[in-house]
Amino acid sequence: MAVLATGAFDGQVHLWDARTGALLQTLDHTDLHGGQHQISAVAWSADGRLLATADSDALWYQGNNVIIWEPGTGRRRAVLPHRDDVGGLAFAAHNQLLISAGRHHGEILTWDLGRGTVRQRLARYGLYGMGSGVSPDGGRVVIESTDDEGQNQQRSVQVWDIARRAPLPLLVDNATPLFAPTIAFSPDGQWFAAPLDYDQVGVWRLADGRLGKTLEADAEEGWDLQLAFSPDSVQFATLPAGRLSSPWPLHGARIGALAASPDGRLLATAADDGTVGLWDAATGAPRGRVAHAARVDSLAFSPDSRILAAGGGEGDDPESTEVHLWEVATGTLLGTLPETAPWVGFTADSRTLVSVTRAGAVQWHTLPPA
Numbered sequence: 411m412a413v414l415a416t417g418a419f420d421g422q423v424h425l426w427d428a429r430t431g432a433l434l435q436t437l438d439h440t441d442l443h444g445g446q447h448q449i450s451a452v453a454w455s456a457d458g459r460l461l462a463t464a465d466s467d468a469l470w471y472q473g474n475n476v477i478i479w480e481p482g483t484g485r486r487r488a489v490l491p492h493r494d495d496v497g498g499l500a501f502a503a504h505n506q507l508l509i510s511a512g513r514h515h516g517e518i519l520t521w522d523l524g525r526g527t528v529r530q531r532l533a534r535y536g537l538y539g540m541g542s543g544v545s546p547d548g549g550r551v552v553i554e555s556t557d558d559e560g561q562n563q564q565r566s567v568q569v570w571d572i573a574r575r576a577p578l579p580l581l582v583d584n585a586t587p588l589f590a591p592t593i594a595f596s597p598d599g600q601w602f603a604a605p606l607d608y609d610q611v612g613v614w615r616l617a618d619g620r621l622g623k624t625l626e627a628d629a630e631e632g633w634d635l636q637l638a639f640s641p642d643s644v645q646f647a648t649l650p651a652g653r654l655s656s657p658w659p660l661h662g663a664r665i666g667a668l669a670a671s672p673d674g675r676l677l678a679t680a681a682d683d684g685t686v687g688l689w690d691a692a693t694g695a696p697r698g699r700v701a702h703a704a705r706v707d708s709l710a711f712s713p714d715s716r717i718l719a720a721g722g723g724e725g726d727d728p729e730s731t732e733v734h735l736w737e738v739a740t741g742t743l744l745g746t747l748p749e750t751a752p753w754v755g756f757t758a759d760s761r762t763l764v765s766v767t768r769a770g771a772v773q774w775h776t777l778p779p780a
Contacts, residue, residue, distance in 0.1 A: 417449025
């Protein structure tokens with residue numbers, strides 16, 4: 411059975427049947443700190459037998475915990491106190507180790523799960539660490555940090571090799587503060603992307619830190635930067651301040667969402683005027699355009715690449731939100747789900763649409779067979 415884990419601002423983690431939407435279990439952090447922390451990171455072990463969850467005091471960045479759960483029984487295998495605000499979690503060494511990366515102080519820890527103790531403390535950056543990410547295999551950690559909050563702010567991006575307990579040379583070392591740090595890993599775990607500057611994004615090889623490509627990205631002082639790899643790890647797109655980093659003539663309006671089809675053939679983009687465009691991922695040639703009734707907040711292809719879902723609405727009014735479903739091959743509107751949620755995704759069998767409301771409620775919608 412496929413299980414979806416969601417973390418909430420109230421310090422609870424909910425486990426759902428990804429096929430039916432039934433709530434299976436609730437895992438609670440609130441007894442550790444009186445409900446004052448939110449869930450900041452969630453990670454499954456590769457075999458699905460363990461779940462790691464982290465809580466965060468978003469105001470003071472202290473008194474945080476990482477809990478290792480046995481989801482079947484709800485038993486806490488370990489409670490690991492973490493001084494930093496955890497931004498990345500990953501299991502490694504056949505579930506014997508957990509990697510946790512802090513995003514405020516930039517602290518990287520490896521935990522011995524058998525003993526529940528810290529095995530390695532790899533780094534601790536300045537007070538103003540900004541972002542962190544753990545590679546899919548748990549072998550590398552990327553830290554994006556700054557050493558000062560004032561006029562002389564210096565920003566860096568660095569990769570740490572977990573096995574060697576050593577950093578690779580600095581990949582970025584400049585005085586450009588980015589207020590919305592973004593790190594993206596390719597699905598095959600070979601590459602990662604991070605901003606070089608306001609107007610450039612770098613794509614590096616994770617194994618040795620070699621810069622593979624530099625892309626133009628005119629971000630507005632570091633805000634609204636989104637990075638995405640295609641499922642085959644071949645194509646890469648950036649979405650800074652609503653403009654896709656591509657020479658393709660996509661939209662005349664601001665772009666607010668994008669998605670790559672699982673088969674790697676198409677890219678979908680959505681503009682603030684409600685138009686959704688389909689493009690050939692290899693050439694940028696247009697493959698169709700459809701219309702949504704309101705602003706689009708998210709796009710998602712079904713895993714079989716047959717259906718495209720767009721969720722959005724105007725403001726925070728739940729009655730204005732709706733999800734449109736289109737058949738990708740023909741552009742035919744298959745249906746509209748009114749008063750639903752602006753953020754959408756599919757289950758692995760492509761038969762169920764999952765949406766999340768602005769209030770954090772998860773909804774399931776069974777789709778008609780192909």
